Structure formats: C-alpha cells, structure tokens
Amino acid sequence: MKIVIDDVGKTFTNTKKEVTTALENINFTIHEKEFVVLVGPSGCGKSTLLNIVGGLLSPTTGSVYFEGIDKDPNLAIVFQEIALFPWRTVYQNVIYGLEERKVSKQEIKEKADYYIDMVGLTDFKDAYPKQLSGGMKQRVGIGRALAVEPDLLLMDEPFSALDAQTRTLMQEELLTIWNRTQLSTLYVTHNIQEAVYLADRVIVLSRHPGRIKSIIPIDMPKMGRGEEQHREQFERYAEEIWQMIRHDAVEALKE
Numbered sequence: 465m466k467i468v469i470d471d472v473g474k475t476f477t478n479t480k481k482e483v484t485t486a487l488e489n490i491n492f493t494i495h496e497k498e499f500v501v502l503v504g505p506s507g508c509g510k511s512t513l514l515n516i517v518g519g520l521l522s523p524t525t526g527s528v529y530f531e532g533i534d535k536d537p538n539l540a541i542v543f544q545e546i547a548l549f550p551w552r553t554v555y556q557n558v559i560y561g562l563e564e565r566k567v568s569k570q571e572i573k574e575k576a577d578y579y580i581d582m583v584g585l586t587d588f589k590d591a592y593p594k595q596l597s598g599g600m601k602q603r604v605g606i607g608r609a610l611a612v613e614p615d616l617l618l619m620d621e622p623f624s625a626l627d628a629q630t631r632t633l634m635q636e637e638l639l640t641i642w643n644r645t646q647l648s649t650l651y652v653t654h655n656i657q658e659a660v661y662l663a664d665r666v667i668v669l670s671r672h673p674g675r676i677k678s679i680i681p682i683d684m685p686k687m688g689r690g691e692e693q694h695r696e697q698f699e700r701y702a703e704e705i706w707q708m709i710r711h712d713a714v715e716a717l718k719e
C-alpha cells in the first residue's frame with residue numbers, strides 16, 4: 465500500500481477575484497509504515513496539503529490516490545485544537561469513530577480499551593474533557609484516531625498548543641506509539657527539531673507558491689534521536705533544513 469500525491473496544485477480565489485496559489489507541482493509518495501513530515505514556515509501550504517490528502521479539500525489540479533488497497537481507505541486526522549465532545553467521557557470520545565462504522569459492541573470495547581491504554585489514559589477513561597490537561601486531551605484525540613486503525617494517520621501541528629515540556633514528552637510518546645502501530649503517517653509542523661525527531665523523511669516546502677524545496681531522508685535510528693550520541697547528526701539535519709527555510713521564514717514574519 466502507498467499513498468501517491470500526484471502533481472497536486474491548489475489555488476484560492478477571494479471575493480475580489482484575486483488568486484492565491486497555495487500549492488504547485490506537489491509530487492511525493494507516502495510508503496507503507498512511513499512517517500513523512502511536512503515542514504515550512506507559516507503560509508507555505510502545509511495545512512492545505514494535509515487537508516487535500518485527508519480528503520477535506522479538493523485539489524485544483526492533480527490528484528491523491530491510494531495504491532495497493534482494495535477498499536475505501538480509512539483516514540484519521542489529529543488537529544492542533546482537538547475537538548472533544550465535552551459531554552462524553554474519554555472512553556466515549558475514543559469510540560466515536562468506531563460507532564460510525566459497523567463494528568460490534570464487543571470489538572468497540574476491546575479496541576477502545578487497547579488504545580486508551582496505549583495513550584496512557586486507562587485511569588481516566590471515565591473522566592470528562594474539562595477534567596483533563598491539554599496534553600491529556602491531545603492523547604484522547606490520538607487515541608480516537610488510532611482506534612479506527614487508519615490506513616493513513618494525518619496530524620496537523622498536534623502539539624503546538626502545548627507547553628515545551630509536555631510537547632517533548634508527547635513527541636517521545638508518539639514515537640513509542642508509532643513503534644507499536646507502524647501507521648503510515650503524514651505530519652505537519654513548523655518546528656524543525658520536531659521534524660528531525662519524528663520523520664523518516666522530511667519534506668521542506670517553500671512559500672508563494674507552496675512548492676517542494678527538498679525531500680530529506682533522516683538517516684538515523686527512529687528511537688533515541690534525542691540521545692547524546694546522535695546530537696551532532698541531529699543538529700546537522702536541523703541546520704540543513706533551517707538554511708532552506710530561513711529566507712521564507714523571515715518573509716513570513718513580515719506578513
């Protein structure tokens with residue numbers, strides 16, 4: 465199975481008939497079990513591209529398709545601001561996507577318990593969102609996405625509203641979870657360190673129009689990239705990416 469992003473372009477036209485080219489000539493493939501990170505400064509089209517791959521927006525040109533799969537692909541998206549149902553418990557929020565599908569009650573319970581445990585919320589499964597911290601809410605969102613066992617997991621800046629420490633812990637936890645689930649993932653961030661920490665490949669986008677500037681395979685073991693022995697290599701990747709987006713990042717600040 466793989467997901468092909470084939471020459472995707474997207475333009476937006478405002479009420480004054482002014483056209484913004486958000487994306488142009490986007491070509492890449494997400495392979496099975498691959499973790500691909502889109503990185504670039506604000507306004508380079510990361511969210512637009514994620515929404516197109518997730519089927520929430522249609523491309524103006526080109527297409528996105530799944531290869532090697534004989535059913536409708538199953539997708540799950542985790543957003544920065546997780547929209548949990550405040551009147552549902554953690555458990556009820558996690559099973560939301562499963563209820564939509566024809567899954568037996570027994571199977572729903574087994575899957576929910578399994579994924580609630582995976583995101584470390586077993587002791588909180590009867591709690592309501594208002595009783596949870598920001599990091600815990602994000603875990604619920606991740607649990608809900610995992611529970612549908614998607615063919616592709618999409619994540620749009622999932623940790624950027626969290627404080628720095630929680631964010632670091634969540635990144636570590638996401639890697640542990642990914643190691644268990646091995647889901648094909650498309651992850652959006654403007655944070656270069658996060659991209660190098662998580663990715664099998666980093667796709668660097670440029671702005672106006674959003675194009676692929678470079679695709680960088682991160683040739684480091686997936687786990688333990690934060691450890692001392694990898695520091696030099698880690699910093700080299702981060703620096704390489706920063707040099708690519710530096711100019712665009714400065715321009716983005718002026719807008």
Ligand code: ADP
Pocket residue numbers: 476477478484485486504505506507508509510511512513674
């Ligand atoms: P990023 O996620 O990298 O910050 P976006 O995908 O949000 O970038 O936006 C890319 C470009 O497309 C920006 O110039 C933005 O203003 C424009 N854009 C995004 N969504 C819309 C929309 N619905 N209507 C008009 N322009 C949009």
